[in-house]
Amino acid sequence: MTGSRSRAACGAVLAKLGTALVLFGALAFPATAAEPAKSREVAAAKAAPEAAVSAPTGKGLPVVVRAAVYFHNIESFDDNKGVFEATTDLRLTWHDLRLRYPAREALHGYKEYRVSAAEEMMAKIWSPRLRIVNKASDPTFTERRLRIYPDGKVETITRSTMSYKTPIDVTRFPFDLQPMLVEFVVNEDTIEVVDLDFVSEDVEFSRVARNVEVSGWTPGLVNLKRDLLKGWNGDRYARMKVTVDMQRQAGSTIAPIFIPLFASLLIPFLSVWMNKAIAGEFEVEAFELANVVIGGLFAVIALGFTISSAYPAIVAGDNTVTRLIGLNYVALAFGAVVAVVFYRYRMLANAFGPYVQEQIFRFISWSFPLTFVLCGLGFVAMSAA
Amino acid sequence: MNIRKSAPTVLIAAVIVMVVIVSVVSNYISHRMVTAFEEAQFSMMGQIVQSKLQDAEKKAISAAELVAAMPAVKKAFAAGKRDELLATTLAAYKIQHDKYGLSQAQFHTAPATSFLRVHNPEKFGDDQISYRKIVAEVNESNAIRKGVEITTSGIGIFGTLPMTDEAGKPTGSFEMGLEFGPVLDELKKSNGFEVALFIDEKMLQETATALKGDVFNSQNRTGRFVKFHSTHPELSRALVLDGDIEVRDDSSYIREAGGVPYGVLLQPVYNYTKKQIGVIAVVRSFAATRSADGQSIVWQTMLGLISIIMLSGMVLVVIRGMVLRPVEALTERVTALANGVQSEPMPDEALCDELKALSEQCEALAARKASGKAGDAT
Numbered sequence: 001m002t003g004s005r006s007r008a009a010c011g012a013v014l015a016k017l018g019t020a021l022v023l024f025g026a027l028a029f030p031a032t033a034a035e036p037a038k039s040r041e042v043a044a045a046k047a048a049p050e051a052a053v054s055a056p057t058g059k060g061l062p063v064v065v066r067a068a069v070y071f072h073n074i075e076s077f078d079d080n081k082g083v084f085e086a087t088t089d090l091r092l093t094w095h096d097l098r099l100r101y102p103a104r105e106a107l108h109g110y111k112e113y114r115v116s117a118a119e120e121m122m123a124k125i126w127s128p129r130l131r132i133v134n135k136a137s138d139p140t141f142t143e144r145r146l147r148i149y150p151d152g153k154v155e156t157i158t159r160s161t162m163s164y165k166t167p168i169d170v171t172r173f174p175f176d177l178q179p180m181l182v183e184f185v186v187n188e189d190t191i192e193v194v195d196l197d198f199v200s201e202d203v204e205f206s207r208v209a210r211n212v213e214v215s216g217w218t219p220g221l222v223n224l225k226r227d228l229l230k231g232w233n234g235d236r237y238a239r240m241k242v243t244v245d246m247q248r249q250a251g252s253t254i255a256p257i258f259i260p261l262f263a264s265l266l267i268p269f270l271s272v273w274m275n276k277a278i279a280g281e282f283e284v285e286a287f288e289l290a291n292v293v294i295g296g297l298f299a300v301i302a303l304g305f306t307i308s309s310a311y312p313a314i315v316a317g318d319n320t321v322t323r324l325i326g327l328n329y330v331a332l333a334f335g336a337v338v339a340v341v342f343y344r345y346r347m348l349a350n351a352f353g354p355y356v357q358e359q360i361f362r363f364i365s366w367s368f369p370l371t372f373v374l375c376g377l378g379f380v381a382m383s384a385a
Numbered sequence: 386m387n388i389r390k391s392a393p394t395v396l397i398a399a400v401i402v403m404v405v406i407v408s409v410v411s412n413y414i415s416h417r418m419v420t421a422f423e424e425a426q427f428s429m430m431g432q433i434v435q436s437k438l439q440d441a442e443k444k445a446i447s448a449a450e451l452v453a454a455m456p457a458v459k460k461a462f463a464a465g466k467r468d469e470l471l472a473t474t475l476a477a478y479k480i481q482h483d484k485y486g487l488s489q490a491q492f493h494t495a496p497a498t499s500f501l502r503v504h505n506p507e508k509f510g511d512d513q514i515s516y517r518k519i520v521a522e523v524n525e526s527n528a529i530r531k532g533v534e535i536t537t538s539g540i541g542i543f544g545t546l547p548m549t550d551e552a553g554k555p556t557g558s559f560e561m562g563l564e565f566g567p568v569l570d571e572l573k574k575s576n577g578f579e580v581a582l583f584i585d586e587k588m589l590q591e592t593a594t595a596l597k598g599d600v601f602n603s604q605n606r607t608g609r610f611v612k613f614h615s616t617h618p619e620l621s622r623a624l625v626l627d628g629d630i631e632v633r634d635d636s637s638y639i640r641e642a643g644g645v646p647y648g649v650l651l652q653p654v655y656n657y658t659k660k661q662i663g664v665i666a667v668v669r670s671f672a673a674t675r676s677a678d679g680q681s682i683v684w685q686t687m688l689g690l691i692s693i694i695m696l697s698g699m700v701l702v703v704i705r706g707m708v709l710r711p712v713e714a715l716t717e718r719v720t721a722l723a724n725g726v727q728s729e730p731m732p733d734e735a736l737c738d739e740l741k742a743l744s745e746q747c748e749a750l751a752a753r754k755a756s757g758k759a760g761d762a763t
Contacts, residue, residue: 200617203618220645355706356706375691385679
């Protein structure tokens, strides 16, 4: 008897807890642009008649939803992982003529609902179901404000802090410009029903707050772009891409990346500089200078590992850094060839005579470093071009 | 003459001159190709903008003709029944406004007196002859006209046509107009251009009296123009400066903003009477072409320098290694022989075939001299 009562009490507590969790969920993550709108739809179905939440056709179809994004803060930008965290204000504007009301009812020219009141109201009206395509995690913070104007214009601003995945192209590293992307798509409703759009007013709204600072990066202009997402059987869904141009501060990469890469380039040069040719004879033995090259090889391998662990995105593709690492290996290979061909087997002296070898050695003692340093600088200049 | 220095100097100088000429010409050709492509881009941008403006004019005139052809409209206008005219046209105007971006619809009586603004029915009766030349000309010539004009509320693209009663007698004119802003926004969506419209501030202030003050502020001011509309205000502020805006003909340039090079095309905007009232700036990213051009210059410079180094090396090795150094060694040997100093003969592999023969003759002379001395001694 006691057991069954305690089980019943337990069940009641669990049921209450479940209800509380559902309510909390509905209030804390209330059908944001980032979330599937399932919970909101359920709430809307309960709270409002069917007609009130159907798409507003008063101005014909598709319902044009204007979108704009203001970057309130950029908490972090990790170009290695291709992830950034930002606090954004996503503004959506559309017209629902069913919500028109006499202008005298609006004290400030509109009716405003904030946070929980906004969620309550949002559950009763139609709103576009948007999905953030490139979100890396659920929002850690979400807050919404709703304004309804007398002419039926509806404006929502959703402030949320969230991580996003963004494509990284380091081909022009360290002079690269990375797009910090927020991409959203209309869920369920095809382009014939809901379309995303923007006008100059939205472009003006879409910018990065002036006081935002991101270590190693300079935030630039915000760009809006409309796009389409293809679905099944010719369905197309409205999509919008909002990007912030993030300019890398190239100066910050000189000390950790470029100085070691150019310094390691000096090692194979030593295999030439440390020897002296007199009529086809060399002062230093081949193995001593080959050791310098082998030491350089280990140094470049270690440097490659260090860079790949600290900057995995950079070593993944073709860019200045990978080209410089490649140049280091080529220089080491050339140093090894010099040790074998000149010092060990005197191949050129045997083939063309000691004076030819002497002159070739003199030539490579300045042209070898000059050519490789020139190539290195050329690679850097190419990424800046 | 010192061949050791002068011969390599002449040859290396020739190599440098040739490589520099080839590199400069090659750079020039590739730069010309990029520039030609960019010029074609500017030309295409200009054509697209003009085509869009012409489409807007056609859109305005076709919508106006549709409304003006309605018998009820003709009848009400001919009878001077303003309320009836409004009731007949308002629904059609609202559809045109909401769905197709037409923002103005107005009836005029000759010469250019507003009879009914469908978009603003409370205001009528004002004489617009001073600034609505298109209306005055339509009422005078009874022919369709279209074009750009500054009005009290800003700047619009109009299609204006003469109205007649059922008997064909002229009664006035009707026009529909589009605002410039939505046309430019559409241009951005369809072509990816950023567009800004700058209007002569003095002209705008004189005519557009109903315009809100936010247009006439220092942020919008560029030279004697004010930015009336822009699809990307921040970008146009960075790209179009006071010194650029005074254009009488199409003008283009490339300027960087936020680390991105943009191609900017400035086109003068004329009103219906062919008087310049402003400038339209069309902007497109030229990052791809500029980057290709820059990379091409770097590649060609690098290849040129490496070619100079390699060819100079070959000159030095051939002249010094194959000729001068062996000659120096041979000279030392001959000098030693002449001085009667006995030394080791030169190794065969150190000399080329031609010098080897000379060396052998020297050795033979030395041997004969040595044997002669030995004979004298005996």
